[in-house]
Amino acid sequence: MRRSELNLGRIVAWALLIVLMVLTLFPFYWMLRTAFSDNTQLPGHPSSLLPVESTLGAFKRVLGLSSVAEAQAQGGSGAAVNFWLYLRNSLIVSTVTTVCQVFFSAMAAYAFARLRWPGRDKVFALFLAALMVPPIFTTLPNFALIKNLGLLNSFAGIILPGAFMTPFAIFFLRQFFLGINRELEEAAMIDGAGHRRIFFGLIIPMSAAPITTLAILTYINSWNDYFWPLLVGQQENVRVLTVALGVFRSQTPQGGPDWAGLMAATLIAALPMIILFVAFARRITNSIGFSGIK
Amino acid sequence: MTVTTSPPRKRRSLGDLKVAMIFLAPATLGFVVFYIWPTLRGAYLSFTEYSLLSAPKFTGLDNYDRMVHDSFFWNALGVTVEYVVINIGLQTVLAVGIAMLMYRLTKSITVRAVVLLPYLVANVVVALVWYWMLDYQVGIVNQALSWVGIDPVAFFGDSHWAIPTVALINVWRHMGYTALLVFAGLQTIPSYVYEAAEVDGSTELKTFWRITLPLLRPVLVMVLVVTMIGSFQIFDTVAVTTQGGPINATRVIYYYIYERAFTRFDFGYASAMALVLFAILALISLLQLRLLRAKESDLA
Numbered sequence: 001m002r003r004s005e006l007n008l009g010r011i012v013a014w015a016l017l018i019v020l021m022v023l024t025l026f027p028f029y030w031m032l033r034t035a036f037s038d039n040t041q042l043p044g045h046p047s048s049l050l051p052v053e054s055t056l057g058a059f060k061r062v063l064g065l066s067s068v069a070e071a072q073a074q075g076g077s078g079a080a081v082n083f084w085l086y087l088r089n090s091l092i093v094s095t096v097t098t099v100c101q102v103f104f105s106a107m108a109a110y111a112f113a114r115l116r117w118p119g120r121d122k123v124f125a126l127f128l129a130a131l132m133v134p135p136i137f138t139t140l141p142n143f144a145l146i147k148n149l150g151l152l153n154s155f156a157g158i159i160l161p162g163a164f165m166t167p168f169a170i171f172f173l174r175q176f177f178l179g180i181n182r183e184l185e186e187a188a189m190i191d192g193a194g195h196r197r198i199f200f201g202l203i204i205p206m207s208a209a210p211i212t213t214l215a216i217l218t219y220i221n222s223w224n225d226y227f228w229p230l231l232v233g234q235q236e237n238v239r240v241l242t243v244a245l246g247v248f249r250s251q252t253p254q255g256g257p258d259w260a261g262l263m264a265a266t267l268i269a270a271l272p273m274i275i276l277f278v279a280f281a282r283r284i285t286n287s288i289g290f291s292g293i294k
Numbered sequence: 295m296t297v298t299t300s301p302p303r304k305r306r307s308l309g310d311l312k313v314a315m316i317f318l319a320p321a322t323l324g325f326v327v328f329y330i331w332p333t334l335r336g337a338y339l340s341f342t343e344y345s346l347l348s349a350p351k352f353t354g355l356d357n358y359d360r361m362v363h364d365s366f367f368w369n370a371l372g373v374t375v376e377y378v379v380i381n382i383g384l385q386t387v388l389a390v391g392i393a394m395l396m397y398r399l400t401k402s403i404t405v406r407a408v409v410l411l412p413y414l415v416a417n418v419v420v421a422l423v424w425y426w427m428l429d430y431q432v433g434i435v436n437q438a439l440s441w442v443g444i445d446p447v448a449f450f451g452d453s454h455w456a457i458p459t460v461a462l463i464n465v466w467r468h469m470g471y472t473a474l475l476v477f478a479g480l481q482t483i484p485s486y487v488y489e490a491a492e493v494d495g496s497t498e499l500k501t502f503w504r505i506t507l508p509l510l511r512p513v514l515v516m517v518l519v520v521t522m523i524g525s526f527q528i529f530d531t532v533a534v535t536t537q538g539g540p541i542n543a544t545r546v547i548y549y550y551i552y553e554r555a556f557t558r559f560d561f562g563y564a565s566a567m568a569l570v571l572f573a574i575l576a577l578i579s580l581l582q583l584r585l586l587r588a589k590e591s592d593l594a
Contacts, residue, residue, distance in 0.1 A: 009498065010399070017395045021408050024470065027423045028411070030434060034426065046432040108321035115317070116309035127321075130329045134527060134575055136548060137568040140555055141332035141339065144346060164324020195313045224416035226530045231556065242418040246534045249422060259426050266422050270415040277414050281407040288410065288474040 031263045035059065039075030039260035058264035076258045079251050083268050085236065086244040092155060093240055094222040097162050102215050105169035110199050112170065113177035114185065131167045143231050153235040162222065169214055176210040177203060213287045216280055220273055241269040340566035345559045357566035367567060369542050370550040373457060377546060378525045380461035386518065388465065389472035396473070397480045409470035417467070417530035424463045425450065425535050450536050453543035460531050460544060472521055479513025519579045526575055547571055
């Protein structure tokens, strides 16, 4: 029925989808193209599809590998930047945050899903209610607390607020723990296993998939976070990539910004997440419906 | 949201309380110290004058009185609303469009992954890439505009363009993510509904307006609540591009609170504004859920 009309519709629809995908991917390509260009030559060839005078200069510059003279010759500001250091800092913050947050949230989720105790569902509802509070509201007192503890510009200060739990992580894991067959647990109990053994030997291995998914999502969020590290981690020794990008952008000379350097830096910040995404694309895309709606 | 309660078992009334306390200890510590306490503390601070250097001084409703007369606060609210309207309006329409295209055309995980990609890189990264692409002199977008005879636009420098520009950048970042949420919703619509429509000779457009959209309503409402709450908290993009300017054109509420707290150390006033923002967000979610009867699907 209406075969030709349908086909025409499908062609138009495919064309639209392809246009959307090109629009989505183009900025990534442009970042790549600019990062490999010579900054002094960029203004002369603003719409060249290939890198202009392709060079690794921008990467050397932002990784602190080129001398001031070299950097300035290629249009850099000459200010010392060391994205190796910021990369290391981001790795430390995201890794510690993810490991601690997922583990402690899993413990809590176990208590909410598999244990029976009075007031359990009320306490759980309270944990969930915290999702409603906008971060800036708690950020102000949290900043005062971290400052009073003398933890400004320390990894502890950046990591602590997210290290113990998020309401979302507990909620997410509880949903999976609820679905685990109780008979297995009871069989283990009859064999004399305690709650610690059931948690580590049964629940965690059986939930490897959702725990991995949660860990990936947590890692990405932590890696991309800007607001909190901006407040408590300005100093260079603990500065993470997102904060460093902001600083780099404000340092760049107003007259002739170091676009190549800036794009090389953004690429360094984005690449680990893109790699993680390519490796786990199916898992991440499939988790979206669940995490957003339910 | 399904909250499943396991069937009660005959045991001591305290059940596994002791074990539960051990398992909950770290999470509860974090929850009390970094969620509950700052929420209560923040509410208290909103009634004080507090510069971080000395103890907060109780000033009653002074901060709120000041807010009512602070033209910067009203400007910030207005700019934020403008941002949210453009951002959410466009993003939702595009997301439904993309979701429909994916739903009708392909189950490919690659397509879905590409669409999601911008959401996985940091706001800061996205903001800077577009800051470069939209540059007045050498940005590729203005180059492309010149090919079709349009004068270059100062996307970030023109006070009329700044907010729409920031809003569009974030539409680009979030539309794929939102589309996947809608896509998940589309998959819950049973196929017999479509089959029935086809038998009745319904056209594609008619089916969309009369069947898909009404059945999608509960999902759309949830998506709107979630994305709108996020949209009100726009900060990163503004912080690395316009920093509130030109003049006050992009001084959104989050950025204004940030400035008050961390450049003026006016913590009491900043807390009061944060509390008002909290109230606005709570009210909006409540209204949306009420007005659109989110829980009921037309299938029921």
